[in-house]
Amino acid sequence: MNTIYINARFLTQTVTGVQRYAIELIKEIDKLIDCGEVDGTNYSFCLLSPANVVTQLELKHIRHRSVGKLKGHAWEQLELPFYSKGGLLINLCNTGPAFKRNQVVTIHDASVFSYPNAFSFAFRSWYQFLTVRLGKISKRVITVSNFSKGELIQHCKIAAQKVSVTHLGIDHIHERQAAHGTLEKYGIESPYVLAVSTMNPYKNFKLIFEILPEVQAQNLNVVIVGSQNSKVFSSHIQNESEAVQWVGYVSDEELKALYENAAGFIFPSLYEGFGLPPLEAMALGCPVIVSSRGSIPEVCGEAGLYFDPHHPQEAASRLVEIASNPDLVQQLSTKGKEHSSFFSWNKCAKDTINIIMNAV
Template identity: 40%
Template sequence: MAFGSSIIFNGRFLQRPVTGVERFAIETLRALDGLISSGEIKLGPLFLAVPRGTQAKVSFNHIQLIEVGRFQGYAWEQIELPWFAGRRLLVNLCNTGPVCKRHQAVVIHDAAVFSVPQAYGMAFRLVYKCMHRLLAWRGARILTVSEFSRQELARHLHIAAESIAVLPEGGEHVLRVLPDDGILTKADLLKRPFVLAVSSAQANKNFAFVAQALAPLGDPGFDVVVAGGTNPAVFAAKGAALPPFVKHVGYVSDAELASLYMQAACFVFPSLYEGFGIPPLEAMARGCPVVASNAASIPEVCGPAAVYFDPVDPSSFLDALHQVMGSEPARVQLKVLAQQRSQLWTWPRAARSLLQALPEQVPTHP
């Protein structure tokens, strides 16, 4: 099969559950496919290379899924993927890429393995630190998703910040699904207001801080609904039972999450470290007021459309939360600002930025 001047995308992410990094890859490629369909851009052949047996989570009109090699995981990515790509441009959207390949672009979403190493196991930390340094040393085009991450990566990888391109992300994918309000009845969320958090077990996500800050209040008059797969015990103060106002609903579908965003009095995002942070944008796209940490990239993403707090100061958090929960006019104003802000960050913009940042001339107009 002749590929000519084709671009190869690393599709190993399709074998993993969809978290923020995988969401970025799927939605950026979906948007790129849409821009080609609309006639806005014209490209040569595009291929999404995957290990054999990969079940595609999404289909495209102009990007061909192609199974490559016999290996899986890192062995596939480091050995068989670069062999298949040959001299063609390889684009890696999810933090990793083959260290032996020169003609490639790699989106590294953050420098968390360097800046918050305690959030990862030793083996993972070692592999990612070595890989990122080798990719930079061998001249891969490094891309990232925020100015904050650009500065962090430049510092840790010892490369010029100007050599790292910044791509936006988006949140409008939550508008494609029909909300499933069944989650509200199933989780008993119709009796009083609730604050929503989308959880993760990583320490830098800082979700235990929310419940621990609220615990001294007794019953705050609203529930804290936690969606996600982490152990709910992390939301309890050390040595204490989980507060009764915290409701852990576990994994939810995109449709259920859309309903939670729409019905929540506000969305809380307490992270200590984020390369970008898609959940606040998802909340904004659904018109949900956002109360967010003032750390890392979060103010860069949320701008004036969020109320901020210090993620290590409980009183700062409680003041921000009271500012939103205690005022209907404040929530209405935040809803307006949220929807306006979310329109600045879109997946078509991400796809256009990706094409502009690739390390070879790619025609972007028919």
Template identity: 45%
Template sequence: MTKTRIYVNGRFLKASVTGVQRYAYELLRTIDQLIDRGDPAVRDYEFIVLAPTGEIRELGTKHIEVRQAGRFGGQLWEQLSLPALSKDGFLLNLCNAAPLFKRKQAVTLHDAAVYSVPDTYSASFKLWYKTMFRVLGRTSPLILTCSNNSKDELVRHCGIRGDKIRVIYHGKEHVLQTGTSPEYPAQQGLERPFVLAVSSQSPNKNFRSIVRAAELIGDQGFDFVIAGGTNPKIFKSQETELGDHVRHVGYVADEELRTLYERAACFVFPSFYEGFGFPPLEAMACGCPVIASDTASLPEVCGDAVLYCDPNRPEDIAEKIAHVMQNPALQQQMKQQGLAQAAKFSWEKCAYETLAEVKKYAAGRTADQTARSDSRKVEA
């Protein structure tokens, strides 16, 4: 029997790995595992990742071919070459972008950040993504997203019909599948309990408020550890130099990050906006108590397992950190609640739900046909 061909937009293999690319890698690797064990969900389907020519990152799949082809690179490749390369199959786009004029495709739009936190992006980036989201919302039969908060924002800002959008949560096992680096904390001189934050260059991540919270708390017998590639100079207050209890450890490898999650007394994540929010989910999966913003998708992902803070008030962040750090019993309770919350999310569940939706359209069904079918199921 001829298998239905599903192409995957592999432009993400050219990019550095952030949360969006992490989702693409983990979803495809999980689908590859389903193929390997002959799972019925993938038995009648062939998956091919199409990528631009030149140097790309390894996908690491056994059964999903990565095929490099086409002229151009970047957006030109995506808009001009990719539709031609995928003309005999259905196209799955996983990273917020897709060809504007291909009809037989699905696209994952992770958030509406260009509308919700516009100061994070350049004018040209915002213009292109706002245009693309609106066009794709009209032309693509299926839109995937990672939280109900993102779905609501895509409907509100982009005018996408709600019945075209399917919410499918991401997984967390990737953080548990890496090794650990037990010696890393000692190498960094981390002998005291510490609060962990993972930094980014994006103002949206709000790490200035963490440093301000650290200043408000002062040295109370624990350290603040900021991991990530951001220049530590941006964390310096205009009035005060960072104290010795605030440490910027720079870039960390995956096994070092997992070790920090596992050793930290708590993890603080005061982001202004997230479409999903990998870091707090990863921290919970590693048994680390979490303090997170009470905004956007974070309450949806973190549930009742974390302590929430107002990202606009460093005083509130400081109060919540001090409360957790002064209460070992609360830390243990939050650890257990976090592990239970993280257990609700898995890449296998994400893969099964994604396949179920994509398969409705890969055979040629339209959004209206699927909506009518779903409506009949509800009525029945």
């Protein structure tokens, strides 16, 4: 039997886009084994994680072992190679052991190269080294958009034939029940525009503050979901306004309620490897106003209203359109639901399994 190990360090981390990808992909692979589309008699899958797990997955066929005494990067570099020897190692969250060749790695973007000043010196230096190294020694590299594939080839000199693209899925947002009383819990007044992201400088949240007069002129508030991480990011936004409400990190059920009740969703990012939040908003019928940079046009297609993130007035005019044109809102809502339905974790898992089997 072929043993395939999965680097499950992501189970020790707060769930953002990268961890969401790993969690949903693992659950879907488990389903593929259950229905016989992946041969569970010939392939054995095993999650390996440090002991400090914060997310538990209910899986039928994929085992989970907490191994080693270390945690974080030290565990990944020093202990994980030992526990995964004798099998192929799958890394889903940008990192992996720098000196193991029998592995496959998902690298979501090349932001440490394209926007180096957005990260602390230590973080940037380590990830630049590790991304190039993993691209060189891994059997296969997976990324999440054609945009990211081009970025990795350009910055890390990875051979094009070594890189495969698998788009993320959206099914998870439909599996949750929206939490009742979410707006009351956070004291949110409708109508509001929602923004969801980590507070990385290249996420361009300063644009929202630059267009606040126009937002307020439409009697809209702004609700921002996301946590700041000053250990990673070299700077972060420090703006206060009565029209802007920061709610920090919320549960999946609360996030669904915020999407469903929003008048619109804004995503002003200067750079994205994929960009899951606007797709989540679309899936729930929330009209999206999105930046025209990075992978965003590839992901959102013709179902979003675009603006140049370097021109705040363009974003403001898009918001005015949303606030003043109910027919446009309905049109975007319908288009968004249709477009998002093409993104499934089942397809992502099948494409990923094919890559893994070729690597085995």
